[in-house]
Amino acid sequence: MRTIRFLLVKEFKQIFRNKAMLLIIFVLPLIQLLILSNAASYEVKNSKFAIVDLDHSSYSRALIQKFEASSQFDFMGLFSSEKIAKEQMQQGKIDVVLYIPVHFERSFQKEKKGSLLTTINAINGSAAAVENMYVNAILKDFNKTIQVDFMGAEASLQPKQLHIDTLFWFNPELNYKTFMVPGILVLLVTMVALFLAGMNIVREKELGTLEQINVTPIKKHQFIIGKLLPFWIIGMFELAVGLVIARLIFDVPMVGNFGLLFLFASVYLLVILGIGMFISNFTDTQQQAMFLSWFFAVIFILMSGLFTPIESMPAWAQVLTEANPVKYFVEVVRMVMLKGASLLDIMPQLIKLSIYALLINTLAVWSYKKVN
Amino acid sequence: METKNAILVKNLSKRFGDFTAVNAITFEVKKGEIFGFLGANGAGKTTAMKMLIGISKPSEGTATVAGFDVKTQSEAVKKSIGYMSQRFTLYDDLTIKENIAFFGGIYGLSNEKIKEKTALLIDELGLHDKASNLVRSLPLGWKQKVAFSVALLHEPKIVFLDEPTGGVDPITRRQFWEMIYREANKGTTIFVTTHYMDEAEYCDRVSIMVEGKIEALDSPKKLKKQFKVDSMNEVFLKLARNIE
Ligand SMILES: Nc1ncnc2c1ncn2[C@@H]1O[C@H](COP(=O)(O)OP(=O)(O)OP(=O)(O)O)[C@@H](O)[C@H]1O
Numbered sequence: 012m013r014t015i016r017f018l019l020v021k022e023f024k025q026i027f028r029n030k031a032m033l034l035i036i037f038v039l040p041l042i043q044l045l046i047l048s049n050a051a052s053y054e055v056k057n058s059k060f061a062i063v064d065l066d067h068s069s070y071s072r073a074l075i076q077k078f079e080a081s082s083q084f085d086f087m088g089l090f091s092s093e094k095i096a097k098e099q100m101q102q103g104k105i106d107v108v109l110y111i112p113v114h115f116e117r118s119f120q121k122e123k124k125g126s127l128l129t130t131i132n133a134i135n136g137s138a139a140a141v142e143n144m145y146v147n148a149i150l151k152d153f154n155k156t157i158q159v160d161f162m163g164a165e166a167s168l169q170p171k172q173l174h175i176d177t178l179f180w181f182n183p184e185l186n187y188k189t190f191m192v193p194g195i196l197v198l199l200v201t202m203v204a205l206f207l208a209g210m211n212i213v214r215e216k217e218l219g220t221l222e223q224i225n226v227t228p229i230k231k232h233q234f235i236i237g238k239l240l241p242f243w244i245i246g247m248f249e250l251a252v253g254l255v256i257a258r259l260i261f262d263v264p265m266v267g268n269f270g271l272l273f274l275f276a277s278v279y280l281l282v283i284l285g286i287g288m289f290i291s292n293f294t295d296t297q298q299q300a301m302f303l304s305w306f307f308a309v310i311f312i313l314m315s316g317l318f319t320p321i322e323s324m325p326a327w328a329q330v331l332t333e334a335n336p337v338k339y340f341v342e343v344v345r346m347v348m349l350k351g352a353s354l355l356d357i358m359p360q361l362i363k364l365s366i367y368a369l370l371i372n373t374l375a376v377w378s379y380k381k382v383n
Numbered sequence: 384m385e386t387k388n389a390i391l392v393k394n395l396s397k398r399f400g401d402f403t404a405v406n407a408i409t410f411e412v413k414k415g416e417i418f419g420f421l422g423a424n425g426a427g428k429t430t431a432m433k434m435l436i437g438i439s440k441p442s443e444g445t446a447t448v449a450g451f452d453v454k455t456q457s458e459a460v461k462k463s464i465g466y467m468s469q470r471f472t473l474y475d476d477l478t479i480k481e482n483i484a485f486f487g488g489i490y491g492l493s494n495e496k497i498k499e500k501t502a503l504l505i506d507e508l509g510l511h512d513k514a515s516n517l518v519r520s521l522p523l524g525w526k527q528k529v530a531f532s533v534a535l536l537h538e539p540k541i542v543f544l545d546e547p548t549g550g551v552d553p554i555t556r557r558q559f560w561e562m563i564y565r566e567a568n569k570g571t572t573i574f575v576t577t578h579y580m581d582e583a584e585y586c587d588r589v590s591i592m593v594e595g596k597i598e599a600l601d602s603p604k605k606l607k608k609q610f611k612v613d614s615m616n617e618v619f620l621k622l623a624r625n626i627e
């Protein structure tokens with residue numbers, strides 16, 4: 012215990028004396044949080060929207076009105092034929108076209124169903140997905156209005172939110188910051204822990220001070236705890252600061268329990284620090300460590316479900332994400348912050364991550380060699 | 384089991400791939416001796432020393448340091464030895480005092496002991512006005528003296544010094560050797576490498592290593608007699624030429 016305390020004191024002195032390090036640890040992540048949270052949004056604004064109305068009925072006019080009133084779309088006008096709409100899309104003048112076929116109103120009234128067709132320019136796939144979601148939301152809304160027309164007062168008693176698309180659950184205002192900020196927070200904590208811990212050890216290798224420590228009777232576990240604990244503390248601190256910012260600046264709701272979040276983060280950081288340590292054991296220079304850390308960081312981040320939904324990845328990639336600790340934390344952060352998940356809800360992730368932490372740190376201790 | 388030997392080395396080898404850096408060296412160092420471990424650049428001195436201090440696994444052979452086998456009891460070896468690396472390995476961004484406290488703490492010295500040692504060390508080196516400066520700001524000669532003192536903090540039976548005076552001016556070198564003598568007089572065994580042949584003359588016995596092998600081993604006096612020359616420098620040159 013005493014040995015570890017000496018290591019901690021030394022580590023914190025060195026960190027707090029290094030101005031560049033302070034900047035990297037405390038200022039850069041916060042700037043990143045502010046920038047990324049404002050920039051990384053799934054929100055698609057000002058999509059150019061057009062309608063081809065072949066029905067010219069009161070229903071179709073009501074529908075057109077709904078789209079005209081929507082704030083997500085810039086209504087570019089009514090086209091008289093599919094051909095013109097296609098040309099316009101080809102030239103990039105419109106992004107989304109809704110086709111209202113002939114007899115739309117009639118079939119709706121007779122058969123109680125109607126079909127519509129939307130064409131979306133999907134060169135930017137994720138924007139297209141979002142636009143599709145917007146269109147569906149408006150159509151649902153339209154559907155409801157028509158049902159009310161049909162069935163009168165009885166139906167209008169039904170609570171509105173029952174009709175809201177599942178994608179909007181827990182984020183009723185479709186606020187993307189609410190969705191992104193917790194995830195980005197995870198990334199920052201991850202980067203700080205992964206890079207700093209690994210680089211710190213390799214730096215001592217480069218300086219030769221690690222050799223000096225290896226000729227002392229220090230125990231492996233003492234050394235490793237002494238090296239990882241400072242960054243564990245910094246990681247937790249950074250999470251706390253990030254959460255405060257998320258709450259105060261971005262107004263992200265905090266439905267769940269903070270304690271739960273920190274409990275999970277404490278295990279999560281063990282995993283990330285273990286990986287950093289593991290990398291440092293197999294590299295001799297900070298450059299090598301940096302490169303390897305980047306390699307893992309990029310894979311972990313892109314496959315975390317933060318920017319691309321995991322469900323839309325190919326099956327083999329989905330299997331791979333099982334080994335991605337970032338994925339679990341992104342899931343849990345959202346579950347806890349936005350849905351108010353309980354300990355029981357996050358138990359599967361917590362158990363997996365605990366096993367992960369145990370494994371990776373065992374590997375790290377095992378691969379740390381006092382003797383070469 | 385008490386023996387006269389602080390270090391006992393038998394057929395010790397280290398290979399990196401098919402390159403043999405240390406080739407079956409055999410020697411012993413007596414307790415309290417100042418043993419000079421000489422050799423040209425790349426002769427294998429540092430490699431051999433790392434095996435003796437338990438941070439490098441021998442490819443072959445055995446070595447006993449302070450009565451412990453370096454292969455199987457390396458952690459026990461580490462408790463009995465001090466080591467000053469060829470590279471400067473105190474923390475640049477800590478003060479002299481903080482370095483002393485850190486290494487003292489790692490070796491398990493009590494807080495009182497650390498305090499006592501710090502005061503003593505600063506006194507001996509006359510560093511009163513510099514004790515709270517970052518090590519980075521010290522001239523090399525001072526750094527080396529501090530590093531030597533730190534290697535002695537836990538009062539080891541044997542100290543390994545790898546080119547402790549490399550790049551240091553003659554006056555500081557002389558002062559450094561005075562420190563070495565003082566320590567040796569307390570009964571500490573000194574195992575030291577150097578490229579300065581005048582320093583070799585200060586040793587009780589020296590070995591000269593050429594391309595991984597020990598080619599000569601005796602007191603400076605006897606070696607000079609054996610090679611019929613007046614200085615260790617000439618002994619060294621003669622040996623090196625013979626090999627070429
Ligand atoms: N880890 C290693 N892998 C491969 N070769 C090595 C390794 N360490 C040392 N060597 C080689 O072993 C030889 C002996 O190196 P060593 O550092 O022991 O020499 P030295 O006698 O200490 O030299 P110097 O006086 O320059 O310090 C050199 O040729 C060196 O390149």
Ligand SMILES: [Mg+2]
Pocket residue numbers: 428429430469545
């Ligand atoms: Mg050397």
